Amino acid sequence: xxxxxxxxQEWLLxxxxxxxxxxxxxxxxxxxxxxxxxxxxxxxxxxSVRPGARVTAPHGRSGREVEGYCLAVSEGEWxxxxxxxxxxTPPAVELSAPLVELAxxxxxxxxxxxxxxxxxxxxxxxxxxxxKRERIxxxxxAPIPEKAxxxxxxxxxxxxxxGVTLASLRESGxxxxxxxxxxxxxxxxAVVQREVALTTDDSGRxxxxxxxxxxxxxxxxxxxxxxxxSDAVAGEAFRAFLLFGVPGSGKTEVxxxxxxxxxxxGRQAILLVPEIALxxxxxxxxxxxxxxxxxxxxxxSPRSRVEALARIAxxxxxxxxxxxxxxxxPCCRLGLIVVDEEQEGSFKSLSSPYYHARDVxxxxxxxxxxxxxxxxxxxxxxxxxxxxxxxxxxxLELGTRVPGAELPRAELVVSDPDEGLSEDAYGASxxxxxxxxxxxxxxxxxxxxxLKRRDQAILLHNxxxxxxxxxxDTCGLPLRCPKCMSLLVLHHSDETVRCHRCSxxxxxxxxxxxxxxxxxxxxxxxxxxxxxxxxxxxAPDARVLRLDSDTMRxxxxxxxSLRAFAEGxxxxxxxxxxxxxxxxxxxxxxxxxxxxxAPLYLRDFRATEFAFQLIMQVVxxxxxxxxxxxxxxxxxxxPPPALKAALAMDYRQFADAELAVRQRxxxxxxxxxxxxVFADARPDRAADAARRAAETLRELAAAINPAVRVDPPEACxxxxxxxxxxxxxxxxxxxxxxxxxxxxxxxxxxxxxxxxRLTVDVDPMDFS
DNA sequence: AGCACGCCGACT
DNA sequence: GTCGGCGTGCTC
Numbered sequence: 001x002x003x004x005x006x007x008x009q010e011w012l013l014x015x016x017x018x019x020x021x022x023x024x025x026x027x028x029x030x031x032x033x034x035x036x037x038x039x040x041x042x043x044x045x046x047x048s049v050r051p052g053a054r055v056t057a058p059h060g061r062s063g064r065e066v067e068g069y070c071l072a073v074s075e076g077e078w079x080x081x082x083x084x085x086x087x088x089t090p091p092a093v094e095l096s097a098p099l100v101e102l103a104x105x106x107x108x109x110x111x112x113x114x115x116x117x118x119x120x121x122x123x124x125x126x127x128x129x130x131x132k133r134e135r136i137x138x139x140x141x142a143p144i145p146e147k148a149x150x151x152x153x154x155x156x157x158x159x160x161x162x163g164v165t166l167a168s169l170r171e172s173g174x175x176x177x178x179x180x181x182x183x184x185x186x187x188x189x190a191v192v193q194r195e196v197a198l199t200t201d202d203s204g205r206x207x208x209x210x211x212x213x214x215x216x217x218x219x220x221x222x223x224x225x226x227x228x229x230s231d232a233v234a235g236e237a238f239r240a241f242l243l244f245g246v247p248g249s250g251k252t253e254v255x256x257x258x259x260x261x262x263x264x265x266g267r268q269a270i271l272l273v274p275e276i277a278l279x280x281x282x283x284x285x286x287x288x289x290x291x292x293x294x295x296x297x298x299x300x301s302p303r304s305r306v307e308a309l310a311r312i313a314x315x316x317x318x319x320x321x322x323x324x325x326x327x328x329x330p331c332c333r334l335g336l337i338v339v340d341e342e343q344e345g346s347f348k349s350l351s352s353p354y355y356h357a358r359d360v361x362x363x364x365x366x367x368x369x370x371x372x373x374x375x376x377x378x379x380x381x382x383x384x385x386x387x388x389x390x391x392x393x394x395x396l397e398l399g400t401r402v403p404g405a406e407l408p409r410a411e412l413v414v415s416d417p418d419e420g421l422s423e424d425a426y427g428a429s430x431x432x433x434x435x436x437x438x439x440x441x442x443x444x445x446x447x448x449x450x451l452k453r454r455d456q457a458i459l460l461h462n463x464x465x466x467x468x469x470x471x472x473d474t475c476g477l478p479l480r481c482p483k484c485m486s487l488l489v490l491h492h493s494d495e496t497v498r499c500h501r502c503s504x505x506x507x508x509x510x511x512x513x514x515x516x517x518x519x520x521x522x523x524x525x526x527x528x529x530x531x532x533x534x535x536x537x538x539a540p541d542a543r544v545l546r547l548d549s550d551t552m553r554x555x556x557x558x559x560x561s562l563r564a565f566a567e568g569x570x571x572x573x574x575x576x577x578x579x580x581x582x583x584x585x586x587x588x589x590x591x592x593x594x595x596x597x598a599p600l601y602l603r604d605f606r607a608t609e610f611a612f613q614l615i616m617q618v619v620x621x622x623x624x625x626x627x628x629x630x631x632x633x634x635x636x637x638x639p640p641p642a643l644k645a646a647l648a649m650d651y652r653q654f655a656d657a658e659l660a661v662r663q664r665x666x667x668x669x670x671x672x673x674x675x676x677v678f679a680d681a682r683p684d685r686a687a688d689a690a691r692r693a694a695e696t697l698r699e700l701a702a703a704i705n706p707a708v709r710v711d712p713p714e715a716c717x718x719x720x721x722x723x724x725x726x727x728x729x730x731x732x733x734x735x736x737x738x739x740x741x742x743x744x745x746x747x748x749x750x751x752x753x754x755x756x757r758l759t760v761d762v763d764p765m766d767f768s
Numbered sequence: 769a770g771c772a773c774g775c776c777g778a779c780t
Numbered sequence: 781g782t783c784g785g786c787g788t789g790c791t792c
Contacts, residue, residue, distance in 0.1 A: 024792095026792095027792080029769095029791090029792095030769085031769055031770085031791085032769065033769090033790090033791075035791090035792085036792090037791075037792040038792045039792060040792090057792085059770095059791060059792080060769090060770065060771060060772095060790080060791045061770095061771060061772065061790085061791075062770075062771060062772090064769095064770070064771080066769085066770090066791095078792090082792065083792070750788090750789070750790085753787095754787080754788080
């Protein structure tokens with residue numbers, strides 16, 4: 001500590017008002033602070049301290065060494081105490097000026113700490129990637145001994161003068177490990193380690209491979225859209241487009257050719273896809289249409305990530321296809337960004353910074369002065385508003401489906417299986433009335449008719465909440481409450497089973513408690529199980545394939561199951577939302593959606609939108625190939641007008657109705673929301689903090705921007721996070737930056753009461 | 769985050 | 781009197 005003090009003395013101003021000159025680094029420290037800090041750059045580190053470099057510096061009274069990232073370096077003067085950066089590692093990939101600007105924007109817009117933005121952009125693991133090493137085997141000066149065995153002689157002759165990699169020598173079959181080791185011991189061979197260059201330029205081949213898709217002539221609407229995008233690419237200015245078209249209208253083809261236009265001008269493109277796209281062949285099929293592609297996603301190993309990023313940064317890649325993180329791809333000459341299925345929730349980050357990749361893409365396009373295309377059949381209402389009423393984006397519409405694909409006929413059935421039933425009949429096999437099962441009479445009839453014609457059907461059950469049951473593999477019985485015999489529900493968060501009827505609660509058992517059974521317990525969705533059972537009763541001969549997140553562990557599971565169904569391995573595919581997205585199904589003649597209005601029972605202002613999107617997606621699945629098909633949408637209650645529009649597959653009608661609702665109740669896109677969650681294990685702390693925070697925020701809002709409103713604090717649903725109590729405060733303000741200004745005043749100046757965990761989510765999507 | 773300061777009640 | 785709990789504030 002005294003050494004640090006002494007060093008500080010040297011940097012203190014000798015006299016009042018005197019200035020010092022030198023290199024200054026702006027540093028984002030990995031601390032929960034909303035500020036960046038300035039440090040001096042010692043001459044010997046001047047090379048390493050670049051934007052994106054990881055640095056350490058003494059910080060705080062104790063002079064403790066803390067880690068952080070360099071954001072910017074400047075030559076400057078200072079008139080205050082300054083400490084020096086202690087150590088620095090240059091960035092694994094260079095952080096370009098536009099990306100630094102984007103990082104600053106993300107920090108300000110999403111109100112997270114600069115350290116959090118930088119560790120998302122350049123995760124620590126990237127710096128830990130060591131270059132690959134390979135071992136080279138070379139002949140020594142020693143001559144081949146007279147008495148060398150045939151095998152040894154052959155090995156020595158097989159090793160060329162310039163050496164060969166150990167791996168290829170092994171592969172060639174010329175030698176075993178023992179033989180090589182022996183030769184090394186005798187001094188006949190030498191093995192040296194060499195660093196492999198991180199990547200190799202595999203290209204020169206800028207020509208994209210032609211595929212059969214390239215032969216297709218575009219429809220009139222596709223051609224018009226493509227022309228607009230090509231012009232924008234040539235214009236080299238910021239433009240935003242919404243490419244709006246029903247499933248099957250050929251959006252992908254427009255993206256591909258717009259990206260080609262960018263490549264033809266020597267530019268790179270980023271194509272963002274939702275997470276679910278990685279589970280299907282969509283990405284592979286897309287990637288095959290370009291010569292130099294990199295795929296980026298969250299589950300990559302640090303090494304392959306660095307390699308891909310390095311190739312992108314060097315301009316050896318023309319197209320980056322990836323999930324939300326790919327919006328930060330270090331492209332050196334970016335010319336176009338495409339966000340496919342922009343309404344998808346997976347573009348919203350689940351951890352700080354809680355950014356939305358679509359919105360970051362728009363900002364990046366603005367910074368880089370390039371066009372950005374959002375594509376969707378059911379745009380997020382925010383996007384639709386921007387493309388129509390607000391006039392911020394240009395709307396490009398692909399009206400009809402490409403020839404040969406027709407929309408299915410859609411019918412609404414209102415049927416509530418639980419109506420009039422007591423709760424304890426819920427799990428029992430009560431099927432007395434015609435409409436008492438999960439399947440309405442109408443859906444049941446249609447299903448049987450479909451099966452009779454030997455056609456395939458899909459049934460989608462919109463599982464409500466997270467209720468999950470446990471069932472014994474051996475005896476097949478579900479776990480029941482020992483006190484009241486109703487079904488027990490598994491709570492993943494704390495591994496307990498709870499009875500929602502009598503509040504009995506216990507640790508989740510590992511084995512079946514039934515006397516003399518002790519079988520393994522299987523987890524499964526309650527709703528899907530009920531549906532499966534009912535199908536067995538209604539159509540005992542039908543081959544049923546179940547697809548939900550409980551049965552599908554990996555991407556491969558998902559793909560093989562879908563392929564099997566496509567090849568006719570089952571008659572009925574049942575599952576959750578999972579099956580609404582992704583792959584094209586071949587000839588499916590009947591689609592049934594059960595509990596299509598389930599989201600409406602959650603308290604979330606986007607509920608109608610989610611329900612609409614689900615219905616549109618799943619109904620769209622049915623009619624992709626020529627021929628008659630039917631969609632039956634089952635709801636519990638008479639739907640609101642906006643949802644009725646889903647039956648007609650009429651997005652505009654939905655948008656008009658829903659926008660009116662959003663405006664009336666002051667919800668996005670008419671306001672900007674920010675959600676603060678105060679979490680604390682100590683009793684009353686979270687509630688207390690939320691109440692005091694709401695007061696403080698209200699005072700700040702009154703001073704800064706009276707248009708910003710602070711909702712009264714609310715307790716959050718089931719405390720899942722390590723049994724912490726959670727309370728939220730919701731801010732709503734004008735679409736401009738009012739909300740962020742109030743938040744910044746509160747956070748930067750630390751005006752909010754301390755809790756164990758505070759999360760700040762601007763434009764929240766999740767309210768649980 | 770970590771560390772210091774300052775304010776309170778409980779004790780050798 | 782002083783030790784230690786906890787709440788608050790600051791770090792270039």
